[in-house]
Structures are given as C-alpha cells and as structure tokens.
Amino acid sequence: MSTPLLKVEGLNAFYGQAHILFDLQLEVGRGEVVALTGRNGAGKSTTLKALMGLLDGTQGRVAFDGCDIARLPSYKRARLGLGFVPEDRRVFTELSVVQNLETGRQPPRPGAPAWTPDALFALFPNLGAMPQRPGGQMSGGEQQMLTIARTLMGNPHLLLLDEPSEGVAPVIVEQMAAMIVKLKQAGMAVLLCEQNLHFARLVSDRAYQLDHGRIVREGGLG
Ligand SMILES: Nc1ncnc2c1ncn2[C@@H]1O[C@H](COP(=O)(O)OP(=O)(O)OP(=O)(O)O)[C@@H](O)[C@H]1O
Ligand SMILES: [Mg+2]
Numbered sequence: 001m002s003t004p005l006l007k008v009e010g011l012n013a014f015y016g017q018a019h020i021l022f023d024l025q026l027e028v029g030r031g032e033v034v035a036l037t038g039r040n041g042a043g044k045s046t047t048l049k050a051l052m053g054l055l056d057g058t059q060g061r062v063a064f065d066g067c068d069i070a071r072l073p074s075y076k077r078a079r080l081g082l083g084f085v086p087e088d089r090r091v092f093t094e095l096s097v098v099q100n101l102e103t104g105r106q107p108p109r110p111g112a113p114a115w116t117p118d119a120l121f122a123l124f125p126n127l128g129a130m131p132q133r134p135g136g137q138m139s140g141g142e143q144q145m146l147t148i149a150r151t152l153m154g155n156p157h158l159l160l161l162d163e164p165s166e167g168v169a170p171v172i173v174e175q176m177a178a179m180i181v182k183l184k185q186a187g188m189a190v191l192l193c194e195q196n197l198h199f200a201r202l203v204s205d206r207a208y209q210l211d212h213g214r215i216v217r218e219g220g221l222g
Pocket of ligand 2: 044045046087162163193
C-alpha cells in the first residue's frame with residue numbers, strides 16, 4: 001500500500017477564540033478527486049485554509065506526500081506542491097489572460113503534470129479563445145477558470161479548490177465539471193469544497209460531509 005498523497009489527522013482550527021474545526025480525519029489518494037461537502041458555515045473553506053497553513057493556532061497532523069507539513073508556513077506548502085484556489089477568485093484585472101497565467105508559473109515538479117499556457121488553453125477552451133482579454137473584462141465563471149488555470153501553472157501535486165461552481169452560470173458549471181474530470185485523467189489529485197451536490201457527484205470519487213466543523217459522513221455520493 002502506498003501512502004496517501006494527503007493524510008490529515010486530528011485537525012482542529014480556530015479563528016481567535018472560536019473553535020471551528022474539530023478533530024478532522026481525511027485522506028486524498030494520488031489521482032483522486034475528493035469532495036468536502038456541507039452547508040454554509042460548515043467549515044469547508046476553513047479546512048482548506050488550515051491545510052494551506054493560513055490560520056494561527058491550527059492543531060493536528062498533516063502529511064503531504066509522506067512529509068509532515070503541519071508546522072510549515074504556507075509558502076513552503078505551496079512550494080511542496082499544494083495549489084490553492086480560494087473562494088474569492090481574484091484575478092489581476094489589468095493583466096491579460098496570458099499575463100495572469102504567467103504570474104502563477106513555477107518550475108516543473110517531479111511527479112506532477114507540467115502545465116503550459118497552451119496545455120491549459122486545451123483544458124479551458126474559453127480562455128484559449130481570449131488570451132489577450134484583460135482579467136477585468138471577463139465573466140465571473142471565466143475569472144474562476146482563470147484562477148484555477150493560474151494555480152495549475154504552479155504544477156501542483158494537489159489542487160485545493162474552494163467551491164468552483166459557486167455563483168457561476170449553469171453552462172460554465174458543466175464545463176467546470178468536464179475540466180475537473182480531465183484534470184483527474186491527467187493524474188491530478190483534487191480536494192474540492194462544494195455545496196452543489198450535483199456538481200460534486202459529477203466530478204468526485206468520494207466525499208466527506210462536514211457539519212458544524214465535524215465530519216459527519218464519508219463515502220460515495222450515490
Ligand atoms: N475570518 C473569520 N473569523 C471568524 N469566524 C469565521 C471567519 N471565517 C469563517 N468564520 C466562521 O467559521 C465557520 C466556518 O466557516 P467557513 O467559511 O469555513 O464555512 P464554509 O463551509 O466554507 O461556508 P460557505 O459555504 O458559506 O463558504 C462559520 O461559522 C463562519 O462564520
Ligand atoms: Mg466557504
């Protein structure tokens with residue numbers, strides 16, 4: 001048995017004095033797409049922020065590719081191949097699509113797919129159709145795709161995706177789902193927060209359901 005790509009044990013997270021996540025246990029295998037579901041305020045985004053090392057006072061064990069990363073600053077986690085797409089999907093509004101992509105470029109990482117703008121344009125045909133468009137002149141869904149593509153330019157081993165379908169037109173949601181399926185085919189592992197169970201079902205191998213900061217269910221989405 002190989003070690004999972006990500007193995008989290010006893011994860012507790014806080015905002016100041018407020019205890020938000022309670023003893024989470026979860027794993028993501030190599031090449032696996034795993035969904036973290038749960039309603040508003042369940043703790044999905046907090047989980048991703050804690051895994052990225054963005055919160056003070058987080059407790060627990062986080063092993064990434066067999067390395068203990070629980071006490072590393074977030075830039076070191078990124079350097080090890082954790083790619084994070086936060087829910088606020090900020091693009092550089094003055095920069096073109098291609099320039100936005102270039103801001104995410106990192107050296108190739110052994111064992112991870114090596115992305116180029118051309119490879120990403122094949123994955124995101126919408127972006128390929130507007131390489132010179134300024135980020136500020138794109139729809140919300142297109143900006144969402146651009147933030148994902150920009151993160152892929154860092155050649156991550158694991159993509160942490162926060163609600164890619166949120167606030168996005170239905171036709172873009174379908175394209176987003178197709179894109180995640182293709183990412184999986186390219187060997188990417190993804191941990192994805194999602195309230196939209198239809199979307200989660202389309203793309204994920206299995207799921208963990210969060211409620212009030214605890215995992216209350218795990219398994220297939222049926
Ligand atoms: N910066 C913050 N300071 C204090 N409390 C916060 C902060 N961000 C989130 N919370 C609280 O932490 C809990 C979990 O929030 P979180 O954003 O992780 O939920 P979520 O599952 O991502 O919800 P949503 O679906 O709305 O994005 C909620 O009770 C929320 O009010
Ligand atoms: Mg959230």
